[in-house]
Amino acid sequence: MRKNILILSALFICHLSLAQSSDLEKAKATVEKEEIKSHIFYLASDELRGREVGTPGIEKAADYIATEFKRYGVKPVPGADNGYFQQVLLKQASLPNKIKVTISEKDFSGQQVAIFNAENIEKETQAVYLNYGMSNDYEGTDVKGKIILAKAGAPDQTDQGSLFKLSLQKRGFAQAAGAIALIEVHDYDAQYWSSVKGYLSHDKMTLRDKNEPVGGPVHLWVDSNHNLLDELEKGTEVSTGLVISGIDNNKLTSRNVVGIVEGTDPKLKNEYIIYSAHYDHVGVGKPNAELDSIFNGARDNAVGTVTVLSAAENIAKYPTKRSALFILFTAEEKGLLGSKWYVEHPLVPLKQAVYCFNSDNASYNDTTKATIVGLERTTASQNIKDACSAIGLTAIDDPAPEQNLFDRSDNVHFAAKGIPAPTFSLGFTAFDKELFKYYHQVTDNPETLNYDYLLKFFRAYVLSCRKIANDEETPVWVEGDKYYEAGQELYGDR
Numbered sequence: 001m002r003k004n005i006l007i008l009s010a011l012f013i014c015h016l017s018l019a020q021s022s023d024l025e026k027a028k029a030t031v032e033k034e035e036i037k038s039h040i041f042y043l044a045s046d047e048l049r050g051r052e053v054g055t056p057g058i059e060k061a062a063d064y065i066a067t068e069f070k071r072y073g074v075k076p077v078p079g080a081d082n083g084y085f086q087q088v089l090l091k092q093a094s095l096p097n098k099i100k101v102t103i104s105e106k107d108f109s110g111q112q113v114a115i116f117n118a119e120n121i122e123k124e125t126q127a128v129y130l131n132y133g134m135s136n137d138y139e140g141t142d143v144k145g146k147i148i149l150a151k152a153g154a155p156d157q158t159d160q161g162s163l164f165k166l167s168l169q170k171r172g173f174a175q176a177a178g179a180i181a182l183i184e185v186h187d188y189d190a191q192y193w194s195s196v197k198g199y200l201s202h203d204k205m206t207l208r209d210k211n212e213p214v215g216g217p218v219h220l221w222v223d224s225n226h227n228l229l230d231e232l233e234k235g236t237e238v239s240t241g242l243v244i245s246g247i248d249n250n251k252l253t254s255r256n257v258v259g260i261v262e263g264t265d266p267k268l269k270n271e272y273i274i275y276s277a278h279y280d281h282v283g284v285g286k287p288n289a290e291l292d293s294i295f296n297g298a299r300d301n302a303v304g305t306v307t308v309l310s311a312a313e314n315i316a317k318y319p320t321k322r323s324a325l326f327i328l329f330t331a332e333e334k335g336l337l338g339s340k341w342y343v344e345h346p347l348v349p350l351k352q353a354v355y356c357f358n359s360d361n362a363s364y365n366d367t368t369k370a371t372i373v374g375l376e377r378t379t380a381s382q383n384i385k386d387a388c389s390a391i392g393l394t395a396i397d398d399p400a401p402e403q404n405l406f407d408r409s410d411n412v413h414f415a416a417k418g419i420p421a422p423t424f425s426l427g428f429t430a431f432d433k434e435l436f437k438y439y440h441q442v443t444d445n446p447e448t449l450n451y452d453y454l455l456k457f458f459r460a461y462v463l464s465c466r467k468i469a470n471d472e473e474t475p476v477w478v479e480g481d482k483y484y485e486a487g488q489e490l491y492g493d494r
Contacts, residue, residue, distance in 0.1 A: 023470065024390050027463040030314040033455045037446075039068075039306045040454075043279070044298035044446045051297060052283025053205065053254050053331045054092060061279050061305075065257045065328050068309055073316040074259035074326060077347045086256040088330055088341045089208040095201070096120070097246030101183065101222055103127075103149065104238055108222045114186075114197045116167060116219040117204070120247050121181070123147065127240035129232045133170045133182060141235050144178035149238055151229060152184040152221060159402045160192050167219070175216030181242060185228055186221045191436075193223055198440065202282065205334035207341055208251060218244065254280075254330040256338050258347060259312060263469070265321035272323045272348050273469050274356040274419075275311045276339070277304030278332030278410055288442050298446045299438055301332070303426065303454070304359040310458045311465045320469035325353065329410050332360075339410035343417055351490055355380065355468060355475045356421035358411035359461065363444075365434040367453040369427030370460050373398040373405045377483075378420040380475035383467035391460040393427070400431045415483045418490030420475050424461050427453075 042048075042064065048057035066084035076083025096118060101108040125147060130137040133150030150170065153163050167184065174182040186193060232238070257279070263269030281297030296302075308326055315324045325348055329338030343350065355378070370388050375381050375397040388395040398405055406412065411421035428435060438444040468475060476491075477484040 023466040024463060026318045027314060027391075027459050027466060030317055031310050031455065031459045031462055033451050036306060036310070036454055036458060037451055039309060040298055040302045040449065041446045043302040043305055044296040044444075046294050046296070050283035050295040051279065051281040053090070053280050053334055054252050055283060057283075058254065058280055058330065062255045062257050062328075062330070065279060065305065065309065069257070069259040069312060069326070072313045074261055074312050077258045077260045077325070079347050080258050081255075084257055084259055086258055086342065086345070086347065088254045088256055088338055090205050090252050090254055090331065090334075090337065091208045092250055092252055093118070093204045094246070094248045095203060096244045098243060100241070100243040101220065102239075102241035103183070103222070103228060106224075106228070108224065111197065112223045114193075114200045114221040114223070115204075116200065116221065117171065117216065118218050118220070118244050118247060121218055121242055121244050123180070124241045126237035127183070129229060129234060129236045129238055131234050133173065133184065135173050137234060138173060138177050143174070146179055147181040147183065147240055147242060148174055148179045149229065149240065150182065150184050152186040152188065158188060160189070162402075162404075163188065163192070164196070165404055165407075167221070171216055171219045174219070179217050181218035181220070183240070183242075184221050185224050187224065195436075195440075196221070205331060205337060207337055218242070254338070256330055256342055257328040259326045261312075261315050261319055261324040263321050263323040264319050268321040269323050270352060271354045271474060272325045272352050273320075273465065274325045274327060274353050274414070275308050275465060276327045276329060276356055276410060277301055277308045277359040278329040278338065279305045280330050280333050280338075282333050282440060285442070292442045295440065295442055296445050298444050298449055299361045299363050299426065300440065300444060301360055302446070303361050303449075307359040307424065307458060307461050311462050314462045315465065315469070318466075320466055322354070322469040324469065332410055336410055336413060339413045343413045350417055350419065353414070353419050354491075356411055356414040356419050357465060357468065358409060358414075358421060358423040359425070360409040360411075360423050361426045362428070362431075362439040363435040363437065364426035364428050364453070365432060366427040366429050367450055369394045369396050369429070370457060371396055371399065371425045371428050372422050373409075373425060374411070374422030377478055377481050378422060378475050379473070379478060380420070380468045380471070383471060384424075384464045387463035387467050388460045390463060391456050393456050393460050395460075396427075396429070399429050403431055416486060418483060418486035418488070420477050420487065424464070426457060
């Protein structure tokens with residue numbers, strides 16, 4: 001009896017080893033350096049003019065992705081428009097041609113003002129100072145129909161990730177209280193101010209059919225210092241003027257690109273793994289010293305787009321047990337709008353989507369690693385670590401938790417619905433100058449990439465995909481994660 005058990009055990013180990021070897025060989029078989037370069041050099045070419053939403057460049061990119069899906073044998077998704085597209089309805093508000101803020105007769109304009117949310121307005125009034133503008137600061141103060149002044153950040157939260165995140169919360173508080181405007185006084189790092197100012201210096205977009213907080217009060221940051229407000233007590237009224245004019249609103253439509261491959265297992269094929277990335281970027285800006293004005297977005301996010309294309313080619317040729325749903329999102333750079341639209345208008349029931357394996361990038365500073373934001377938050381972590389190791393990379397989790405990166409990419413909308421959703425990114429060990437050298441810069445061009453590293457990176461993603469999609473155990477959130485309860489609500493007892 002013991003001999004038989006040993007033989008069966010040896011056969012099982014041998015079978016498992018062959019299966020793992022088979023997936024490794026399959027991953028390598030379809031991911032080739034020249035095809036990677038071909039994809040990236042086109043998607044990040046000057047011809048596409050930075051793939052900004054609402055321009056011909058992003059439409060060319062969408063058509064290119066759909067053509068590749070068809071060439072690979074990826075099938076159209078039932079319910080999608082023209083097979084490979086999901087229409088996303090957007091509303092665009094242009095930047096104002098005039099903006100002026102005065103606080104206690106001090107004038108702020110131009111580079112000193114960053115716009116989070118705006119509409120045409122002209123108001124001379126007494127604004128109400130509310131410390132940091134957090135929820136407890138509203139107690140005992142009526143601000144309905146008034147302008148609120150507040151310091152940016154919070155007493156114990158002045159890091160860059162918190163500043164931005166808190167601002168979104170503050171606008172929600174101001175909207176709930178009936179305020180017409182929120183002006184935050186910024187007194188932090190000049191480089192961060194420049195980055196925020198650049199990020200916000202684009203037309204604003206929202207989804208057309210959603211009641212989102214972006215439709216709330218006017219919301220501005222003013223670049224000054226806290227001395228402007230430090231001597232004031234909460235509730236003090238301050239002479240304030242606000243002039244914004246020249247904003248035009250118009251409607252437009254963009255497209256998520258979608259494709260599907262049915263799984264091979266009679267039972268597991270009813271479960272879908274979503275492989276996702278955004279394919280838009282920020283378009284054209286002011287010329288630099290070399291007269292380059294096109295933000296080609298090779299790293300952000302042509303690389304992510306090709307990550308998904310690599311998985312699509314591989315899984316179409318070698319289908320996995322679980323079904324595959326490939327989604328390339330539009331309007332990520334406009335506020336994660338394409339992914340927001342998808343989760344509100346899913347083409348496959350969300351309960352059947354058991355995992356979302358997103359790919360998004362800023363840049364890289366360590367070519368021995370793949371950085372998976374949220375690696376240890378799901379039970380698929382070992383599959384990803386094993387896949388990376390087999391290709392010659394080390395999988396690491398988010399090295400910069402203070403940046404709140406998990407909640408700043410398209411994966412977060414899936415996570416909020418309860419779907420386990422980490423983001424597979426190029427190897428970085430810190431959000432440092434090397435990343436900012438390319439992140440949202442005209443220098444992010446395809447010829448600056450290390451394609452030997454990218455070959456490993458794409459193969460590691462594809463092998464991770466195969467391991468997760470073929471695993472008999474369905475991946476779930478690790479118990480205790482902040483999205484664990486949402487997962488329990490979505491899936492129940494399965």
